[in-house]
Amino acid sequence: MGGVTLARTRSALPAARRVVVKIGSSSLTGTDGHLDLDALRALVEVLAKAHADGTQVVLVTSGAVAAGIGPLGLPARPRDLATMQAAASVGQGLLVARYAEAFAHHGVRVGQVLLTAEDTVRRLRYKNAQRSLSRLLALDVVPVVNENDAVTTDELKFGDNDRLAALVSHLVRADALVLLTDVDGLHDRPPTHPGAQRISHVGDLAEIADVPVTSRGSAVGTGGMVTKLESVRIATCSGIPVVLTAAVNAARALAGDDVGTFFAATGRRASARRLWIAHAARVRGRLHVDDGAARAVLGGRASLLPAGITRVEGDFDAGDPVELVGPDGVVVARGLVAFDSHELPALLGRHTSDLRASLGEGYDREVVHRDDLVLNGV
Numbered sequence: 001m002g003g004v005t006l007a008r009t010r011s012a013l014p015a016a017r018r019v020v021v022k023i024g025s026s027s028l029t030g031t032d033g034h035l036d037l038d039a040l041r042a043l044v045e046v047l048a049k050a051h052a053d054g055t056q057v058v059l060v061t062s063g064a065v066a067a068g069i070g071p072l073g074l075p076a077r078p079r080d081l082a083t084m085q086a087a088a089s090v091g092q093g094l095l096v097a098r099y100a101e102a103f104a105h106h107g108v109r110v111g112q113v114l115l116t117a118e119d120t121v122r123r124l125r126y127k128n129a130q131r132s133l134s135r136l137l138a139l140d141v142v143p144v145v146n147e148n149d150a151v152t153t154d155e156l157k158f159g160d161n162d163r164l165a166a167l168v169s170h171l172v173r174a175d176a177l178v179l180l181t182d183v184d185g186l187h188d189r190p191p192t193h194p195g196a197q198r199i200s201h202v203g204d205l206a207e208i209a210d211v212p213v214t215s216r217g218s219a220v221g222t223g224g225m226v227t228k229l230e231s232v233r234i235a236t237c238s239g240i241p242v243v244l245t246a247a248v249n250a251a252r253a254l255a256g257d258d259v260g261t262f263f264a265a266t267g268r269r270a271s272a273r274r275l276w277i278a279h280a281a282r283v284r285g286r287l288h289v290d291d292g293a294a295r296a297v298l299g300g301r302a303s304l305l306p307a308g309i310t311r312v313e314g315d316f317d318a319g320d321p322v323e324l325v326g327p328d329g330v331v332v333a334r335g336l337v338a339f340d341s342h343e344l345p346a347l348l349g350r351h352t353s354d355l356r357a358s359l360g361e362g363y364d365r366e367v368v369h370r371d372d373l374v375l376n377g378v
């Protein structure tokens with residue numbers, strides 16, 4: 001599709017050849033917490049029509065945990081990891097079976113793809129997921145994506161599907177992302193507040209910096225508006241426009257009508273790895289750096305060496321995401337650290353030649369390599 005101009009207006013939607021559509025738990029469940037089959041079928045009808053019109057569709061769907069609540073006789077959505085895993089394991093099969101039936105009704109085949117955060121950060125796994133998704137699309141199948149909740153751990157979990165959807169959009173090089181939820185877009189205050197107004201167009205996220213959003217979602221959703229805006233940030237800063245609207249408006253959103261909130265694309269595509277580092281859900285520690293190191297890193301070309309680190313916070317392993325904090329307490333960058341936290345205190349403030357001489361080869365390496373560093377805001 002076209003370049004920057006198209007992706008700045010809603011005309012990007014009808015022009016899109018490939019869209020990622022994400023539906024949240026809140027839109028797929030009834031008040032009793034069970035899967036709402038009518039809502040699911042209504043969405044499928046819209047997506048099958050888009051598919052028939054020649055748009056490639058990737059569906060990112062929540063609802064596995066919600067779909068497991070009824071069959072397991074749970075009183076409400078579980079909050080502990082083990083019961084969530086169990087509910088998702090029972091619910092995911094049911095969820096995909098319902099999608100397969102509903103799409104089959106329109107002559108469309110679906111393929112289940114379960115991803116973890118690891119699939120977007122490890123290069124080989126990223127390539128693997130990309131190959132699988134693009135083959136499914138080439139075979140005219142609608143991939144039905146969810147997080148692999150039954151096996152993901154707390155540390156490496158997207159948790160909500162909003163960020164997963166943004167990374168999937170990137171993975172498949174989507175022309176647009178549609179986030180479907182239980183409210184018609186971003187409002188100028190939480191929509192339960194009297195007088196809340198829908199915001200129709202956001203050209204840049206800075207415009208809505210003062211809009212109050214809560215991370216408390218519906219009874220079954222996760223993350224509320226906060227994770228949706230994080231997803232919007234990941235997508236728009238990598239060139240993908242987003243529409244955030246109520247599930248009942250899905251068809252109109254795809255048609256480019258004025259429903260929900262349209263977020264214009266602001267940046268160019270970045271690698272999924274860099275996006276993940278920049279937006280990784282859980283930073284495991286913080287490296288406090290001196291002024292010289294902060295400036296060297298902000299300059300964009302330097303790796304972080306032990307000599308520039310003044311203090312280490314947190315308990316992390318080599319490979320974990322950490323924040324780099326300047327002397328003024330401001331986070332300057334995020335990166336993947338190359339040492340375990342317990343190894344670092346002995347290295348702080350020391351020059352690499354000194355470290356090599358006293359501790360041996362391997363200890364003279366960068367603490368965060370520049371390829372693993374992303375400046376604040378990408």
Ligand SMILES: Nc1ncnc2c1ncn2[C@@H]1O[C@H](COP(=O)(O)OP(=O)(O)O)[C@@H](O)[C@H]1O
Nearest residue numbers: 024025026181187213214217218221222224225
């Ligand atoms: N400023 C705001 N504008 C719109 N919705 C908001 C805002 N602040 C908080 N929210 C809440 O975010 C909720 C949607 O998030 P969530 O329940 O996680 O949905 P989903 O299951 O679709 O991911 C809405 O029901 C709404 O109450």
Ligand SMILES: N[C@@H](CCC(=O)OP(=O)(O)O)C(=O)O
Nearest residue numbers: 024025062063064065161222
């Ligand atoms: N992967 C989980 C989704 C977690 C969740 O609630 O996400 P969301 O409804 O998008 O806020 C599930 O299928 O239940």
